[in-house]
Amino acid sequence: xxxxxxxPFPPSRLPFFYGWIILAAGTIGILMSIPGQTMGVSxxxxxxLRDLDIDRNNLSLAYLVGTMISGLLITKAGKxxxxxxxxxxxxxxxxxxxxxxxxxxxxxxxARALVGVGFKSPVLITFVLLAIGFFGIRFFGQGMMxxxxxxxxxxxxxxxxxxxxxxxxxxxxxxxxxxxxxxxQVIERLEWRGAWIFLAILVGLIxxxxxxxxxxxxxxxxxxxxxxxxxxxRRKSRPPSLPDKDYTLKEAHRTLxxxxxxxxxxxSALYISGLTFHIVSVFETSGMTKEMGLxxxxxxxxIAVLLQFGASNASxxxxxxxxxxxxxxxxxxxxxxxxxxxxxxxxxxxIIIGNGIVWGLYSVLIGVTWPRFYGLKNLGAISGSSLSxxxxxxxxxxxMFSLSLEWTGSYDLxxxxxxxxxxFLFILAFKADNPNENEKxxx
Numbered sequence: 001x002x003x004x005x006x007x008p009f010p011p012s013r014l015p016f017f018y019g020w021i022i023l024a025a026g027t028i029g030i031l032m033s034i035p036g037q038t039m040g041v042s043x044x045x046x047x048x049l050r051d052l053d054i055d056r057n058n059l060s061l062a063y064l065v066g067t068m069i070s071g072l073l074i075t076k077a078g079k080x081x082x083x084x085x086x087x088x089x090x091x092x093x094x095x096x097x098x099x100x101x102x103x104x105x106x107x108x109x110x111a112r113a114l115v116g117v118g119f120k121s122p123v124l125i126t127f128v129l130l131a132i133g134f135f136g137i138r139f140f141g142q143g144m145m146x147x148x149x150x151x152x153x154x155x156x157x158x159x160x161x162x163x164x165x166x167x168x169x170x171x172x173x174x175x176x177x178x179x180x181x182x183x184x185q186v187i188e189r190l191e192w193r194g195a196w197i198f199l200a201i202l203v204g205l206i207x208x209x210x211x212x213x214x215x216x217x218x219x220x221x222x223x224x225x226x227x228x229x230x231x232x233x234r235r236k237s238r239p240p241s242l243p244d245k246d247y248t249l250k251e252a253h254r255t256l257x258x259x260x261x262x263x264x265x266x267x268s269a270l271y272i273s274g275l276t277f278h279i280v281s282v283f284e285t286s287g288m289t290k291e292m293g294l295x296x297x298x299x300x301x302x303i304a305v306l307l308q309f310g311a312s313n314a315s316x317x318x319x320x321x322x323x324x325x326x327x328x329x330x331x332x333x334x335x336x337x338x339x340x341x342x343x344x345x346x347x348x349x350x351i352i353i354g355n356g357i358v359w360g361l362y363s364v365l366i367g368v369t370w371p372r373f374y375g376l377k378n379l380g381a382i383s384g385s386s387l388s389x390x391x392x393x394x395x396x397x398x399x400m401f402s403l404s405l406e407w408t409g410s411y412d413l414x415x416x417x418x419x420x421x422x423x424f425l426f427i428l429a430f431k432a433d434n435p436n437e438n439e440k441x442x443x
């Protein structure tokens with residue numbers, strides 16, 4: 001049973017459309033997932049390697065194991081979201097994410113205690129404890145918090161869904177871009193344990209209370225309608241914002257579009273997470289400086305924000321498969337830059353431009369595709385199923401990058417792998433039509 005949407009106050013009594021508050025709240029919710037995102041974890045990497053009994057490969061592997069388990073469970077979390085709604089699930093995610101962050105600050109203490117009672121391998125103990133912690137922050141942060149907050153916003157907007165997604169994407173992209181620098185400053189002032197304690201209080205207490213006050217699942221539960229009382233002129237070229245029926249998860253799995261878009265989102269997660277996790281090493285291995293590596297994030301975010309704003313608004317009026325084609329092209333561009341990094345001066349900008357395209361379109365595709373193609377009734381299950389592959393991709397990325405360096409002395413091997421998958425996706429995207437439109441053609 002979903003929460004009472006009129007407590008502690010009824011949104012229908014406000015003098016403006018409550019969807020705008022939901023849009024702001026959903027944006028904050030996604031930003032609160034940063035401790036569980038790769039860019040939020042990568043800032044702590046060198047500190048963990050310095051203070052814990054673990055090396056780089058095993059740290060990447062622990063990240064992989066924890067994230068993989070998280071990915072396997074996200075579909076079930078999506079079904080719980082469909083059942084209990086945004087407020088219950090976001091509150092639980094915030095509290096549990098905060099608890100896991102506190103747990104991570106004590107990993108070394110727990111490891112020493114276990115060694116003291118008879119466990120002989122501090123390296124293995126540290127690996128297991130970190131894998132558990134990484135599972136928690138990835139599942140409750142990158143997985144549940146992001147999925148619930150984004151889906152909530154998509155339910156409150158119908159005709160203006162693309163516009164709402166543009167606003168959501170701009171602020172989250174900017175937040176993600178500056179997060180590493182902010183977290184690095186917090187770590188310098190409070191050290192890495194203090195930084196995680198600060199984030200635990202922010203997410204697990206302050207944000208959790210914010211969720212209870214502001215979050216709402218459906219406008220209908222509040223006596224409202226999506227988009228408020230907006231009047232719009234219909235355009236013949238405009239794709240339907242919702243399908244004629246709500247698809248089940250099994251029905252969605254039978255469509256080519258689901259797997260084409262999921263492949264794109266999963267591939268980008270694999271590549272971007274791997275590149276971000278090892279960004280300093282990637283550039284230093286190619287004979288470039290650490291500053292150049294860290295310097296790609298700001299220009300990339302500028303391109304991503306501009307593209308996301310334009311594409312989100314355009315998505316209300318165009319076929320999404322064209323955005324998927326451009327998305328695949330972005331992966332092809334950035335992987336080409338990675339493979340040739342250090343050999344051609346233009347490679348640096350190929351990575352920036354390609355990443356900008358991928359970052360900019362990722363939030364558009366993950367936000368707009370599932371409600372338009374498959375409806376709202378099972379949105380949590382369907383988006384959660386796709387997100388599980390995205391999470392698994394983000395788990396594999398850092399470890400695959402690490403293995404590529406260990407086996408070949410460079411990151412070219414993983415670059416060629418991602419380029420090959422992107423080429424296949426580019427071709428597949430031309431067939432990734434809206435399944436609802438395909439069914440109409442068959443009638």
